[in-house]
Amino acid sequence: MFNEEDYIRSKMGNRNPFTVPEGYFEQLTAQVMQKLPAQEMQEQQRLSAQEPKKSAVIRYLRPLLYAAACICLAMFGVTVYQNLDQQTADTLQSNIPQISMEYNDDFIDEAADYAMLDNEDIYASLLADI
């Protein structure tokens, strides 16, 4: 085998007979890097450039964000509680007594006048139903 290998080497040598255009290897790396998928490149650049900045900003702002969220929640709770309390008070104090007063006074008096009844007649009629 070695004789045959020597035969080839002596006849042709192992010199590289190929050539490339001038400056090809100088531009090859840039050419390859340019053809890499754009999205992945951008993702790599975003990760390397923005990640430390973003995490640092969030780290400093996090306590403030928590405090702001707590204040907002407390203010919302107080407002809702006050509104509910006010509505309940208004309903109890103004609406119900007015209706009942109007109903009791006007309607009963009018009906009693119309029927020519006094209190004793009314009690008697109520007891008769029992």
Next chain:
Amino acid sequence: MKACYDDEQLKALIKDPKTRTRGFEMMVGQYSEKLYWQVRRIVLTHEDSNDVLQNALLKAWTSIDSFHGDSKIITWLTRIAINEALDFIRRQKSRPAVSADDIDTGIANQLMADDYFDGSQAEAQLQEAIASLPDVQRTVFLLRYYDDMKYSDISKTLGTSEGALKASYHIAVKKITEFFKRFD
């Protein structure tokens, strides 16, 4: 003069997503010329070799997560580049010839007419003889004859046993010798 980076340094850079692009660029700068010549000896023309190499490096980039750093970077890249080059010539062989000239003109004559080939007629004939070999014989012969690569390294690159590679090289040398003796 090109900067020479340590393999471990490059592996650490390409492993980290934040430094991957920079590491890959350094890796391409360091190994692309060597890979080009390995591809060129299989594909033969500059334009095709450039396309094949670009595709091979693109594949290396997209499959970079599968490289665990067990082997040398150049072994991993050579495997991708050689597979890409062999796929290319298989596709070319399966394609019908464009013209009658393609059938009649041998590889040696095509090379002699190529602007980017400055070898002798004998060197062109050697390329034709190598091109006539089956894939494994052709690859082993090229890596041994031109790059003087060790069988152990070729074995890691191609995933074939050293014994099988020695046998393939022996057969390749015999066939090439016979090719030339026919002309003597």
